[in-house]
Amino acid sequence: MEITRVFEQQKSNCPxxxxxxxxxxxxxxxxxxxxxxxxxxDLEAALLNDLRKxxxxxxxxELFQVTTxxxxxxKNLHRWMRPEPVRNPLTFLxxxxxxxxxxxxxxxxxSPWNFPFQLAMCPFVSAIAAGNCIIVKPSEHSPAxxxxxxxxxxxxxxxxxxxxxxxxHTVATAxxxxxxxxxxxxGSPAVGKIVMQAAAKHLASVTLELGGKSPVLIDSSFDLKxxxxxxxxxxxxxxxxxxxxxxxxxxxxxxxxxxxxxxxxTIRAMYGDPASSPDYCRIINERHQTRIRTLIQExxxxxxxxxxxxxxxxxxxxxxxxxxxxxxxxxxxxxxxxGPVLPxxxxxxxxxxLALIQSKAKPLSLYIFSRDKRFVEKVLRETxxxxxxxNDVAVQFANVELPFGGVNSSGIGNSHGHxxxxxxSNERAVLHQPKRGAMTFFYPPYTNxxxxxxxxxxxxx
Numbered sequence: 001m002e003i004t005r006v007f008e009q010q011k012s013n014c015p016x017x018x019x020x021x022x023x024x025x026x027x028x029x030x031x032x033x034x035x036x037x038x039x040x041x042d043l044e045a046a047l048l049n050d051l052r053k054x055x056x057x058x059x060x061x062e063l064f065q066v067t068t069x070x071x072x073x074x075k076n077l078h079r080w081m082r083p084e085p086v087r088n089p090l091t092f093l094x095x096x097x098x099x100x101x102x103x104x105x106x107x108x109x110x111s112p113w114n115f116p117f118q119l120a121m122c123p124f125v126s127a128i129a130a131g132n133c134i135i136v137k138p139s140e141h142s143p144a145x146x147x148x149x150x151x152x153x154x155x156x157x158x159x160x161x162x163x164x165x166x167x168x169h170t171v172a173t174a175x176x177x178x179x180x181x182x183x184x185x186x187g188s189p190a191v192g193k194i195v196m197q198a199a200a201k202h203l204a205s206v207t208l209e210l211g212g213k214s215p216v217l218i219d220s221s222f223d224l225k226x227x228x229x230x231x232x233x234x235x236x237x238x239x240x241x242x243x244x245x246x247x248x249x250x251x252x253x254x255x256x257x258x259x260x261x262x263x264x265x266t267i268r269a270m271y272g273d274p275a276s277s278p279d280y281c282r283i284i285n286e287r288h289q290t291r292i293r294t295l296i297q298e299x300x301x302x303x304x305x306x307x308x309x310x311x312x313x314x315x316x317x318x319x320x321x322x323x324x325x326x327x328x329x330x331x332x333x334x335x336x337x338x339g340p341v342l343p344x345x346x347x348x349x350x351x352x353x354l355a356l357i358q359s360k361a362k363p364l365s366l367y368i369f370s371r372d373k374r375f376v377e378k379v380l381r382e383t384x385x386x387x388x389x390x391n392d393v394a395v396q397f398a399n400v401e402l403p404f405g406g407v408n409s410s411g412i413g414n415s416h417g418h419x420x421x422x423x424x425s426n427e428r429a430v431l432h433q434p435k436r437g438a439m440t441f442f443y444p445p446y447t448n449x450x451x452x453x454x455x456x457x458x459x460x461x
Contacts, residue, residue: 062118231367249345303327
């Protein structure tokens, strides 16, 4: 089988790749950077084909993040790969301790369809920086971009070091049967559980970037025009098919109608008629289009009010949709929406809003719109999420200095920048002992004098 052949070839090549120098790894990253820029127009065409993604949005949300990761890694890799000295306790007087970062070895990257280039290539950059052999399995739901990734990588790197396998879930299943040293998966919690089960068979480590219902909480005094502009940009970019998109909005009851009015004006200002706008993406396929429309219809049947025009715009189109009076029991408030639909939920007190957030699984992202430091701090103290952004949405993902990841059902582990490098590295503890270290005082035979020394050590060290 071709997959097994390439995997075994890479396994044999892992020691050589592990021992590559800082300069060699930087050269690989620079080679990748040049190859991406040389084929930028092909990437734009692929994403236009898969998601009808505007070139501007491709540059901002796909290309920029990847090139930033590459440049950041090249700038900092000397420091990341350097052994980190550690302080020793007195019981190790004279010893020298350090942490060395070695590659995990053979790694698998399973990437999704919503940002099919960025979410494949950002962990890919980290895996190269950490000195691994890599197999990438991009999503079959974005075939044009998956094909672009395969061609880009096969033309840039030898398969004994890096390879791409396209195909449906059967290819992913075949890959998960292999004893990789680390698996990096981006996708739904349901599939994340399958990946984790497969990894457990070989005791492979995992990084899981999942999702969940990311809430937005607006306080009673925040400027609604500013909030609406930022929230709707983050919600509607990529037609809402974004793991860090706001999933529902909590707003003071007496400001709900005002926000809905401002939000409708904001949508018109951004897209005019979204059905004919060249700046508005499409849903990845008809199955997901049907899923989103079913969520809207079911919510309306349970009493929700449709605040925006949901007229059809043709194949794979779902209009920007605002809903009020959404039942807490509706699937729209239970499932991650992953589409351009925003339930607007009023709250009468801060405690009521907080209780709703706390009643759900820990989200990937949480957004607060407030200038009140006490309000912000209280939300930070009384909630848990993978990441948080104050007075904006989604942009925290683009900061390569911050760790990105979820917590519990929204993910395991972190990525981006130094955190991505460490995700693909084994932090190896190294202790250098002197000829006569402090521990030699505790060798047998055990005497009363030694017991007093042990008692003193326990008490004072």
